[in-house]
Structures are given as C-alpha cells and as structure tokens.
Amino acid sequence: MFLFTPLALGSYWAVIPFLLSVPMNVFRIKSEEEVLLRELPGYKDYCLKTHYRLIPLIW
Known part of the structure; x- marks a missing residue:
C-alpha cells in the first residue's frame, strides 16, 4: 500500500520515504x-x- 499510493497520486518523490521505511x-x-x-x-x-x-x- 505504501508503495502504490504515491504512484497512484502521481507523486514519485513520495516513493523515497517508502524505500526508507522498509529497512526501518x-x-x-x-x-x-x-x-x-x-x-x-x-x-x-x-x-x-x-x-x-x-x-x-x-519472511
């Protein structure tokens, strides 16, 4: 959900916080x-x- 919500809204910059949230x-x-x-x-x-x-x- 975190990955595709920014893409659905057209905000590609919002994908960056998602990528940081995975290791956290x-x-x-x-x-x-x-x-x-x-x-x-x-x-x-x-x-x-x-x-x-x-x-x-x-996992």
Missing part, C-alpha cells in the same frame, strides 16, 4: 522479537510453530 520496519520487527523472546513466556514455542514473521512463504 525490518529493524523494528527484529528488535521487538528479541524482547518478546526474552520476556514473554511461551513466545519461543509460538515461534517454532510460526515460521514467517511478516510475509507468508517469504
């Missing part, structure tokens, strides 16, 4: 998972059942 979201997801693994009981078992973090069959 990946970093955020990884750091949140570290905290959850450390502090939430049962989260490690959940991770063993759920193989993908964000995009099924990819």
Whole structure:
C-alpha cells in the first residue's frame, strides 16, 4: 500500500520515504522479537510453530 499510493497520486518523490521505511520496519520487527523472546513466556514455542514473521512463504 505504501508503495502504490504515491504512484497512484502521481507523486514519485513520495516513493523515497517508502524505500526508507522498509529497512526501518525490518529493524523494528527484529528488535521487538528479541524482547518478546526474552520476556514473554511461551513466545519461543509460538515461534517454532510460526515460521514467517511478516510475509507468508517469504519472511
């Protein structure tokens, strides 16, 4: 959605913040998972059942 909204509105400059948001979201997801693994009981078992973090069959 973040990628195609600027294109649909005709603002190609708005694609740049989208490209910057991808690595920021990946970093955020990884750091949140570290905290959850450390502090939430049962989260490690959940991770063993759920193989993908964000995009099924990819990541």
